[in-house]
Amino acid sequence: xxxxxxxxxxxxxxxxxxxxxxxxxxxxxxxxxxxxxxxxxxxxxxxxxxxxxxxxxxxxxxxxxxxxxxxxxxxxxxxxxxxxxxxxxxxxxxxxxxxxxxxxxxxxxx
Amino acid sequence: xxxxxxxxxxxxxxxxxxxxxxxxxxxxxxxxxxxxxxxxxxxxxxxxxxxxxxxxxxxxxxxxxxxxxxxxxxxxxxxxxxxxxxxxxxxxxxxxxxxxxxxxxxxxxx
DNA sequence: ATATATACATAATTTTCTTATGCATAATTT
DNA sequence: AAATTATGCATAAGAAAATTATGTATATAT
Numbered sequence: 001x002x003x004x005x006x007x008x009x010x011x012x013x014x015x016x017x018x019x020x021x022x023x024x025x026x027x028x029x030x031x032x033x034x035x036x037x038x039x040x041x042x043x044x045x046x047x048x049x050x051x052x053x054x055x056x057x058x059x060x061x062x063x064x065x066x067x068x069x070x071x072x073x074x075x076x077x078x079x080x081x082x083x084x085x086x087x088x089x090x091x092x093x094x095x096x097x098x099x100x101x102x103x104x105x106x107x108x109x110x
Numbered sequence: 111x112x113x114x115x116x117x118x119x120x121x122x123x124x125x126x127x128x129x130x131x132x133x134x135x136x137x138x139x140x141x142x143x144x145x146x147x148x149x150x151x152x153x154x155x156x157x158x159x160x161x162x163x164x165x166x167x168x169x170x171x172x173x174x175x176x177x178x179x180x181x182x183x184x185x186x187x188x189x190x191x192x193x194x195x196x197x198x199x200x201x202x203x204x205x206x207x208x209x210x211x212x213x214x215x216x217x218x219x220x
Numbered sequence: 221a222t223a224t225a226t227a228c229a230t231a232a233t234t235t236t237c238t239t240a241t242g243c244a245t246a247a248t249t250t
Numbered sequence: 251a252a253a254t255t256a257t258g259c260a261t262a263a264g265a266a267a268a269t270t271a272t273g274t275a276t277a278t279a280t
Contacts, residue, residue, distance in 0.1 A: 001237070003203075004206065005237095005267085006203060006204060007237090008235095008237065008267075008268095009114075009118035009119060009236075009237095010115075010116055011236080012115075013116070013215070014215075026258080027258075028259080029258095034214065038214065042214075045237080045239085046259080047261085047262090050260060051236090051237095051260090051261085070245080070246070071244095071245060072246075072258055072259090073245095074257095074258070074259090093113070093116060094114075094211060096114065100148050101120065103148060104124055105127050115235085115236085115268095117268090118268065119268090121268085136227080137228070138227050139227095156227090156228080157229095157230085157268075158268055160229060160230085161230085161267085161268095162267085180226090181277080182275080183275090185227085
């Protein structure tokens with residue numbers, strides 16, 4: 001995924017946020033989109049991505065829809081209503097995390 | 111540690127940064143300092159902290175010095191030279207992580 | 221006397237990721 | 251034509267980092 005361990009725990013947030021923007025995406029598309037958006041910084045591995053998608057689906061945050069394009073399989077994922085709410089939560093948590101970490105590493109007023 | 115999973119992977123960064131400021135600290139002190147700095151947001155658990163300190167010591171990033179205060183044991187940790195360098199790396203990685211995540215969740219120019 | 225705070229530690233389990241495979245089709249390169 | 255790379259899914263074994271649950275011990279507050 002990256003040389004830094006900090007990305008641990010942020011995969012779900014990334015997936016949900018992308019699906020919040022793009023409406024529907026398939027797995028491989030997510031890996032490519034993340035690579036592009038981060039200029040190669042972040043490479044989501046398949047071993048992390050697919051189990052994560054399956055779990056989000058099992059939890060009712062994602063719906064899946066199978067399609068066949070160019071004789072190849074694609075599984076399109078999209079947010080459920082619950083998934084949309086959870087996306088908002090995750091983004092708040094990320095903002096909170098960043099604020100907290102900045103307070104810890106640059107404690108200007110502490 | 112927190113309701114958010116995002117803190118996974120950031121414990122070492124937190125420990126190293128605190129020791130970079132405070133010169134030397136003992137485990138319990140670290141948990142209290144973090145709680146105070148984050149206004150209760152982040153509570154480092156002992157099961158996470160002590161193994162982490164032992165590992166950082168084993169890797170040569172921390173030196174330990176045992177003291178007895180009020181008849182109670184304290185293990186003071188401080189950065190080694192290598193530890194100081196690694197602290198700088200970790201802080202760069204954190205800044206990089208925050209930048210990357212912001213590019214992912216608020217892709218203004220994408 | 222009892223509970224809370226201080227101070228360390230480890231073991232079992234869970235979560236999340238990496239690494240290694242595996243299958244299959246399409247497109248590109250040699 | 252053959253081989254490689256890209257597209258697209260999936261899972262299993264193992265590692266890493268945390269949670270949760272204990273355990274020991276002293277000091278302080280109720």
